[in-house]
Amino acid sequence: MPRHFITGFRSSHTYFRRALISSVALALALAPGKATGRSDRLDLFPKLQAGQTITYRIAYRVQKQAKTQSSVVMAQAPGAPDTDVEGLLRLEILGVEAQAPRSTIHARTSFETLDVENKPAPAASSSASSQASVEFTMSPNGRIGEIKNLDVFSPEEQQAWQQWASTFGAAAAFPADGIKLAEKWKSEEPEKSPSPVTGLVWLRESAYLRNEPCGITQPSTPPSPQTQGWHSDSNQPAETCAVIQTTATLKQKSSQKDTTPEDFKLHHLRTTGTASGSNKTLLYISLTTGLVIRSSDQADQSMHVTIAKSNGSNRLHYDLHAKSNTEIFQVANITQTTP
Numbered sequence: 001m002p003r004h005f006i007t008g009f010r011s012s013h014t015y016f017r018r019a020l021i022s023s024v025a026l027a028l029a030l031a032p033g034k035a036t037g038r039s040d041r042l043d044l045f046p047k048l049q050a051g052q053t054i055t056y057r058i059a060y061r062v063q064k065q066a067k068t069q070s071s072v073v074m075a076q077a078p079g080a081p082d083t084d085v086e087g088l089l090r091l092e093i094l095g096v097e098a099q100a101p102r103s104t105i106h107a108r109t110s111f112e113t114l115d116v117e118n119k120p121a122p123a124a125s126s127s128a129s130s131q132a133s134v135e136f137t138m139s140p141n142g143r144i145g146e147i148k149n150l151d152v153f154s155p156e157e158q159q160a161w162q163q164w165a166s167t168f169g170a171a172a173a174f175p176a177d178g179i180k181l182a183e184k185w186k187s188e189e190p191e192k193s194p195s196p197v198t199g200l201v202w203l204r205e206s207a208y209l210r211n212e213p214c215g216i217t218q219p220s221t222p223p224s225p226q227t228q229g230w231h232s233d234s235n236q237p238a239e240t241c242a243v244i245q246t247t248a249t250l251k252q253k254s255s256q257k258d259t260t261p262e263d264f265k266l267h268h269l270r271t272t273g274t275a276s277g278s279n280k281t282l283l284y285i286s287l288t289t290g291l292v293i294r295s296s297d298q299a300d301q302s303m304h305v306t307i308a309k310s311n312g313s314n315r316l317h318y319d320l321h322a323k324s325n326t327e328i329f330q331v332a333n334i335t336q337t338t339p
Helices: 012-030 155-168 262-266
Strands: 053-070 083-099 102-114 134-138 144-148 184-190 200-213 230-232 240-252 269-286 292-309 316-331 334-336
Touching (some): 053 155, 083 155, 102 155, 134 155, 155 292, 155 316, 200 269, 262 269
Antiparallel strands (some): 053 316, 083 102, 102 134, 134 144, 184 200, 200 240, 230 334, 292 316
16 A cells, blocks of 8 residues: 555544544444344244234145065055145134244144135045144244144145145244345254154255245135135235245265164164155245245155064065155135125
């Protein structure tokens, strides 16, 4: 740097200018808000109130393939039926307990299955789930717990509900100090579903891609006997959504020579093999409410595992492969018509 910028210009005007600059710098350093560097970071945890109702439409499809080889005479291949369920999930917020900066949410859900023509399934063929409800609690870290009455849903509806529940609390797993546009981050979470292969973890890479209109959808299905007397609110204000993309890879930390979970060991069984998978999710989360407005999820998983007694007898080998596709989107609020 030239020397005169340091030693020259000793006029009173120069000193005044330096004093002014110093004062401004000090004021900016002490100012709250934007000077903290957090003004552009968002916590997208859902902002909800007791009594609020939200309706989602869910389409959940799974294709499965299974093969088995066994030394046991009467061994049978595991059932691997495809799953194809579409329906309306109605969410009622029962209570919200503030636990700064987030909340514990208590809620109730009901599920109405739709047939292939997007109409309510006939009463004779639909399960009792259209009139039943499932309660749950979501903690500030996004964990879904205290689930009550999930078995009132059919097995297919239970899978669709679990997919929706994992999406509903997805933003709670984002960085604790919030996220900002164009940011990328990584996370790791153990696989919680029961499996004959232990030591499975999901490695996730997420990115806040952009902001764009949320696109809440108007319901296109006619009312069912359970929803007669209800109408949709088409005057909801337009919202802007954060678009978050997550890609995940299922990694196996256990040795393929011994993948035995503890509960298998208790039954004197031993497992060996491999498991792998990939997942891609696109979330549209309201910048105003923190609610997931719509999402898409594609998954591809496979498992090759041998289950045998601890002494190596009665070996049973499974080759499993499954692909799933889930589409979830919020439809315009449905409210009850006053008689």
